[in-house]
Amino acid sequence: MDSFPGPARKLVEQMRQSAESAPDRAIAFQGSPGANSHAAATQFAPEALPLPCFSFSDALDAVKNGRAGCAIIPIENSQNGRVADIHFLLPESGLSIVAEHFMPIRHALMGLSEGPFEVAYSHPQALGQSRRFLRERGIVPLSHADTAGAAAFVAESNNPTLCAIAPAVAADLYGLKIVEENVEDAADNTTRFVVLAKDARDPSELSNTQAMTTFIFEVKNIPAALYKAMGGFATNGVNMTKLESYQKGASFEATMFYADIVGAPGEPAVDRALEELAFHSKELRLLGSYEQAMRRGMGEG
Numbered sequence: 546m547d548s549f550p551g552p553a554r555k556l557v558e559q560m561r562q563s564a565e566s567a568p569d570r571a572i573a574f575q576g577s578p579g580a581n582s583h584a585a586a587t588q589f590a591p592e593a594l595p596l597p598c599f600s601f602s603d604a605l606d607a608v609k610n611g612r613a614g615c616a617i618i619p620i621e622n623s624q625n626g627r628v629a630d631i632h633f634l635l636p637e638s639g640l641s642i643v644a645e646h647f648m649p650i651r652h653a654l655m656g657l658s659e660g661p662f663e664v665a666y667s668h669p670q671a672l673g674q675s676r677r678f679l680r681e682r683g684i685v686p687l688s689h690a691d692t693a694g695a696a697a698f699v700a701e702s703n704n705p706t707l708c709a710i711a712p713a714v715a716a717d718l719y720g721l722k723i724v725e726e727n728v729e730d731a732a733d734n735t736t737r738f739v740v741l742a743k744d745a746r747d748p749s750e751l752s753n754t755q756a757m758t759t760f761i762f763e764v765k766n767i768p769a770a771l772y773k774a775m776g777g778f779a780t781n782g783v784n785m786t787k788l789e790s791y792q793k794g795a796s797f798e799a800t801m802f803y804a805d806i807v808g809a810p811g812e813p814a815v816d817r818a819l820e821e822l823a824f825h826s827k828e829l830r831l832l833g834s835y836e837q838a839m840r841r842g843m844g845e846g
C-alpha cells in the first residue's frame with residue numbers, strides 16, 4: 546500500500562475495501578486507479594470490483610490467496626512488443642489463462658503546468674509507445690510502476706517541469722492538466738490482456754467456439770529441435786499465432802518458448818500436434834485454453 550503515491554492511496558483503500566467485501570467478484574490489476582489495466586478490468590467485467598495491486602506479483606498473489614477471483618494482466622502490445630516479466634511470473638504462479646481481452650490504448654500528456662517539460666514519467670510500455678513524441682520534444686522518459694501512478698507522482702511532486710503519460714482519466718483523478726491527447730506514436734496502438742484464475746477452463750466447453758491455447762515448452766538441446774517440435778503443428782494444420790523464446794536461468798543454455806495456437810486440447814489435430822511437441826520437448830506446460838476475443842488466421846484463403 547505504501548508504495549502507491551500519496552494522491553492514489555485513498556482511492557486504492559476504497560477499492561480494496563469494496564473488493565474485500567466480495568472477493569469472488571474482485572478482479573485484480575497492476576497499477577493505480579485510472580491505469581490502463583483498470584480500464585481493461587472494467588471493460589472486460591463491468592460488474593466486477595477492480596482491485597488495484599502495486600506489482601504483477603501482488604496481482605497474481607491476490608488470486609492465489611483468494612482475495613480476487615481473477616486478475617487481468619497486459620501481455621503484449623501491437624507497437625511495443627511483449628510486457629516484460631509476465632513470461633516468468635505467469636508459469637510460476639500456477640494460475641491458468643481463462644480469457645483474453647484487447648484494448649486500444651490512448652495516452653495523454655499531463656502535468657501541473659502547460660510545460661515546457663523536462664521529464665515524463667510513465668509505465669515503460671507507455672514510454673515505448675510514445676518514444677517519437679518525447680524525443681521530438683526533448684523530454685527525458687523515466688519509468689514508473691504504472692501510468693496512473695506516474696500521474697499521481699507528478700501531482701504530489703509540486704514540480705511544473707515534470708509530466709506524466711497516462712490515460713486522460715488519471716488527470717481528473719489526480720488533479721493534473723491535460724496538455725496533449727493521443728501522444729502515442731501509432732493510432733492503432735492496442736494491448737492484449739489475459740485474464741488469470743485458479744481454475745482452468747474445461748477445453749471441451751470451448752469446442753463450439755474458436756478457442757486459443759497458450760503453452761510454454763523447452764526443447765532438447767540438439768540441432769533442429771525446434772524444427773522437429775513444430776512439425777506436428779504444420780502436418781496437422783494447427784495455426785500458431787505467437788512463438789517467443791526466452792532464457793530460463795542465467796546459464797543461457799536452456800531456451801524456453803512461449804506459444805499461442807488456435808484450437809484446444811480435445812480437437813484431434815491439436816492433440817496430435819501437442820503429442821508430437823511433447824515428444825521433442827524436455828518440458829511442456831499448458832497455461833490455459835480460452836475463447837478468442839479476436840479472430841486469428843482468417844486473412845488468407
Ligand SMILES: O=C(O)C(=O)Cc1ccccc1
Pocket residue numbers: 575576579580581582583619650668670671690691692693736
Ligand atoms: O500502467 C498502466 O496503465 C498499465 O496498465 C500497463 C500498461 C501500460 C501501457 C499500455 C498498456 C498497459
